[in-house]
Amino acid sequence: MKRKITIHDVAKKAELSVSTVSLIMNNKPNVNEETRRKVLEIIRQLGYHPLRSARGLASQSSGNIGFILTEDHFSQAEPFYTKIFLGTEFEARNHNFYILLTTVGWTLKDQSQVPRFLLEHNVDGVIIAGKIGSSWVEYIQEQNLPLILIDYELARHRVSTIGMDNRTGINLVVEHFRTGGHSKIGFIGGDIRHPSIAERFASYRDTLASAGMPINSRWISVGEANTSLDDGYEAAKRIFSLGGERPTAIACANDAMALGCMKFLKEAGIAIPGDVAVSGFDNIEAGLHVEPRLTTVNVHREEMGGIAVRRLVEMIKDHSSVITKTLTPVELIVRDSCGVKESVSD
Amino acid sequence: MKRKITIHDVAKKAELSVSTVSLIMNNKPNVNEETRRKVLEIIRQLGYHPLRSARGLASQSSGNIGFILTEDHFSQAEPFYTKIFLGTEFEARNHNFYILLTTVGWTLKDQSQVPRFLLEHNVDGVIIAGKIGSSWVEYIQEQNLPLILIDYELARHRVSTIGMDNRTGINLVVEHFRTGGHSKIGFIGGDIRHPSIAERFASYRDTLASAGMPINSRWISVGEANTSLDDGYEAAKRIFSLGGERPTAIACANDAMALGCMKFLKEAGIAIPGDVAVSGFDNIEAGLHVEPRLTTVNVHREEMGGIAVRRLVEMIKDHSSVITKTLTPVELIVRDSCGVKESVSD
DNA sequence: TTGAAAGCGCTAACAT
DNA sequence: ATGTTAGCGCTTTCAA
Numbered sequence: 001m002k003r004k005i006t007i008h009d010v011a012k013k014a015e016l017s018v019s020t021v022s023l024i025m026n027n028k029p030n031v032n033e034e035t036r037r038k039v040l041e042i043i044r045q046l047g048y049h050p051l052r053s054a055r056g057l058a059s060q061s062s063g064n065i066g067f068i069l070t071e072d073h074f075s076q077a078e079p080f081y082t083k084i085f086l087g088t089e090f091e092a093r094n095h096n097f098y099i100l101l102t103t104v105g106w107t108l109k110d111q112s113q114v115p116r117f118l119l120e121h122n123v124d125g126v127i128i129a130g131k132i133g134s135s136w137v138e139y140i141q142e143q144n145l146p147l148i149l150i151d152y153e154l155a156r157h158r159v160s161t162i163g164m165d166n167r168t169g170i171n172l173v174v175e176h177f178r179t180g181g182h183s184k185i186g187f188i189g190g191d192i193r194h195p196s197i198a199e200r201f202a203s204y205r206d207t208l209a210s211a212g213m214p215i216n217s218r219w220i221s222v223g224e225a226n227t228s229l230d231d232g233y234e235a236a237k238r239i240f241s242l243g244g245e246r247p248t249a250i251a252c253a254n255d256a257m258a259l260g261c262m263k264f265l266k267e268a269g270i271a272i273p274g275d276v277a278v279s280g281f282d283n284i285e286a287g288l289h290v291e292p293r294l295t296t297v298n299v300h301r302e303e304m305g306g307i308a309v310r311r312l313v314e315m316i317k318d319h320s321s322v323i324t325k326t327l328t329p330v331e332l333i334v335r336d337s338c339g340v341k342e343s344v345s346d
Numbered sequence: 347m348k349r350k351i352t353i354h355d356v357a358k359k360a361e362l363s364v365s366t367v368s369l370i371m372n373n374k375p376n377v378n379e380e381t382r383r384k385v386l387e388i389i390r391q392l393g394y395h396p397l398r399s400a401r402g403l404a405s406q407s408s409g410n411i412g413f414i415l416t417e418d419h420f421s422q423a424e425p426f427y428t429k430i431f432l433g434t435e436f437e438a439r440n441h442n443f444y445i446l447l448t449t450v451g452w453t454l455k456d457q458s459q460v461p462r463f464l465l466e467h468n469v470d471g472v473i474i475a476g477k478i479g480s481s482w483v484e485y486i487q488e489q490n491l492p493l494i495l496i497d498y499e500l501a502r503h504r505v506s507t508i509g510m511d512n513r514t515g516i517n518l519v520v521e522h523f524r525t526g527g528h529s530k531i532g533f534i535g536g537d538i539r540h541p542s543i544a545e546r547f548a549s550y551r552d553t554l555a556s557a558g559m560p561i562n563s564r565w566i567s568v569g570e571a572n573t574s575l576d577d578g579y580e581a582a583k584r585i586f587s588l589g590g591e592r593p594t595a596i597a598c599a600n601d602a603m604a605l606g607c608m609k610f611l612k613e614a615g616i617a618i619p620g621d622v623a624v625s626g627f628d629n630i631e632a633g634l635h636v637e638p639r640l641t642t643v644n645v646h647r648e649e650m651g652g653i654a655v656r657r658l659v660e661m662i663k664d665h666s667s668v669i670t671k672t673l674t675p676v677e678l679i680v681r682d683s684c685g686v687k688e689s690v691s692d
Numbered sequence: 693t694t695g696a697a698a699g700c701g702c703t704a705a706c707a708t
Numbered sequence: 709a710t711g712t713t714a715g716c717g718c719t720t721t722c723a724a
Contacts, residue, residue, distance in 0.1 A: 004467075004701090006700095006701055007701065007702065016710070016711085017710065017711045017712075018701090018702080018711090018712095019703080019704080019710075019711065019712080019713090020709080020710055020711075022702070022703060022704080023703095023709095023710090025702090025703095026703080030709060030710090031709070031710085032709060032710085035709080035710085049465040049466055050466065050702070051403070051466060051467055051700085051701055051702075052399075052402070052408065052463075052466035052467065052468040053398075053399045053400075053401075053402030053403040053408060053467075053468070053700085053701085053702095054399075054403050054700070054701035054702040054716095055399075055701080055702055055703075056398070056399030056402070056403075056702090056716090057397070057399040057400050057402075057403045057700085057701080057702070057703090057716045057717065057718085058701075058703040058704080058715080058716055059702075059703055059704085059716085060703095062398065062399060063468075064444075074432075079425055079428065082432065086420075086428065089447050090449075093448065096462065098410075098446045098447075098463065098468075099446075099447070100444045100446075102439065103436075111393065116442065117398075117444065119395040120396065120397060120398035121397050121398065121399075122398040122409075122444075259635070285631065286631060286632060286634075286635045288632075289605070289632045289635040289636050290635050291636075291637045350717090352717055352718085353717065353718065362694075362695085363695040363696075364695090364696095364717090364718080364719090365694075365696080365697095365719080365720075365721095366693080366694055366695075368718070368719060368720080369693095369694090369719095371718090372719080376693060376694090377693070377694085378693060378694085396717075396718070397716085397717055397718075399716085399718095400700095400717035400719090401717080401718055401719075402718090403699095403700050403701065403702085403716085403718070403719090404699085404700055404717075404718040404720080405700085405718075405719055405720085406700075406719095
């Protein structure tokens with residue numbers, strides 16, 4: 001049984017002390033270049049690799065990043081947050097970190113709910129994706145752990161965030177409708193308490209206002225409990241059950257609700273985009289498969305995860321606690337549900 | 347600055363030695379019940395939690411499970427393997443393990459390709475999902491690491507696997523077509539070298555044969571390089587470009603290819619299911635959004651991941667190296683693309 | 693049933 | 709620039 005190769009084996013073969021080898025393993029300065037080269041070569045020959053748990057114990061670091069998602073976000077059919085998670089996994093490799101994933105309840109009620117990776121000091125920093133109770137943010141900050149929020153923010157907390165350019169996204173949509181000849185544009189928002197949704201709604205209003213277009217509250221539905229397909233369906237039903245003038249276009253705050261909206265319109269015999277144009281936000285897979293294909297706003301989900309990891313690794317390494325807010329860009333994707341051809345010029 | 351609570355703090359407060367506390371932490375026998383209770387209570391009071399890396403170093407175990415995916419499986423648009431991965435994440439929590447994910451190339455070419463978690467002994471076992479080069483299996487087995495394959499197997503290697511009941515799945519599809527009045531049933535297989543696809547193809551032939559139905563090689567396409575939507579499209583084009591009698595139903599070996607097949611048929615002006623019925627396999631999200639909605643076979647992806655973790659944890663804890671092959675059940679999901687209503691009786 | 697003590701393999705002060 | 713050494717916090721023989 002061949003024993004595992006340790007740092008001592010390397011030191012012995014190099015006729016040096018373990019501390020020198022350790023310095024080299026960790027790319028520390030103050031090492032003779034020749035020595036470094038020699039040791040590196042011996043390490044290669046021996047196939048030496050330091051044991052993660054030994055490094056962890058000695059250096060009080062785990063090499064892991066915790067990723068926290070609320071249970072309902074995790075179990076969503078549409079893998080919006082899953083994509084973000086995979087983006088973190090991918091980027092983490094470039095920094096020699098691994099991601100530990102866990103789901104939690106909405107708020108931190110008692111100690112038994114705390115993820116094991118926090119209790120066992122098995123992560124060096126934490127990423128939280130999506131809307132979550134502030135108690136979690138507070139708990140993690142009390143542990144002095146670097147923290148990043150993705151697609152969420154808490155006004156009353158100093159915490160770095162990665163978001164997306166919601167305002168520009170909806171602005172592009174509404175402008176696209178407007179230049180395509182629409183003047184009666186509605187909005188389906190779902191749960192307006194989510195910061196991203198609120199921004200999208202605000203941008204809808206601002207864009208209409210600055211274009212001098214009418215805002216009709218009967219074309220707007222933002223009071224749903226959530227932002228699911230069913231919420232979109234119900235919202236559309238609400239808007240189109242009202243008498244009076246109807247909108248000719250509906251900007252939905254996400255693709256799921258846009259799909260629900262389309263479902264209702266189809267059932268009601270309202271033609272898309274003939275009678276009513278529809279747009280979404282997020283660019284989920286399903287939007288490609290519906291008939292007509294959904295016009296939407298693309299969000300770079302994997303990249304958001306990647307950026308979060310890069311920022312977090314910075315925070316871990318530099319011990320810097322500068323608060324940053326990063327916005328990732330979005331772009332309009334014109335497909336068939338909006339009935340407006342993309343103009344050649346801008 | 348309040349120091350971290352260690353096992354010594356617990357021992358001191360309990361007026362016992364650390365070894366006794368350790369025994370209790372690890373649920374070992376030969377401890378006085380009263381002592382155990384007392385210590386447990388003190389642990390609770392102190393809010394003590396052992397440091398993962400310290401346990402790891404002392405016990406030569408990491409508390410992690412490695413999950414390996416080939417790069418192309420990872421980056422697939424349709425999250426088939428992602429679902430399996432999330433299933434492992436979920437189940438791992440029940441066993442106090444975390445999952446470390448990594449992607450690798452098709453074959454293990456040189457040492458620098460080996461995932462860091464293997465080199466650093468940072469996993470206690472490994473799960474591989476999907477088709478992969480045998481060199482990886484060999485490497486991991488050389489390390490004496492417990493290993494499970496999901497949705498793949500290697501005839502020449504002794505390794506435990508988790509699969510799905512491919513034969514029953516296709517059997518249900520073909521029988522459904524047959525009892526619905528179809529007698530000319532084709533098959534689109536894509537990359538027949540994948541064991542799951544091969545089983546589905548075999549089941550297609552067997553079912554037709556035992557029903558005494560004709561097998562027409564011109565209704566079959568199994569020579570594609572892959573199993574993507576495009577492969578399905580090309581396969582359908584091939585089949586329907588041939589002269590002579592055409593099939594009235596096509597069983598596709600997965601949903602992606604079924605979608606591609608439908609795309610071709612639509613473009614060719616062939617009605618679904620009026621002229622040709624289509625079925626898939628896997629039950630991916632997109633099948634719900636196409637028009638007509640896709641009849642398919644449901645596969646319990648998350649559960650496959652969960653079962654893999656349970657088996658692997660057994661292997662880790664018992665040091666048992668019994669080889670098992672587990673099949674998860676599947677079920678037919680009748681929707682609109684097959685034009686056959688589900689019969690009330692069986 | 694409990695305790696003493698020797699590591700596990702590495703990092704990081706401190707010394708040279 | 710390199711070496712010595714004391715831990716990091718836990719598990720695990722072995723002894724009592």
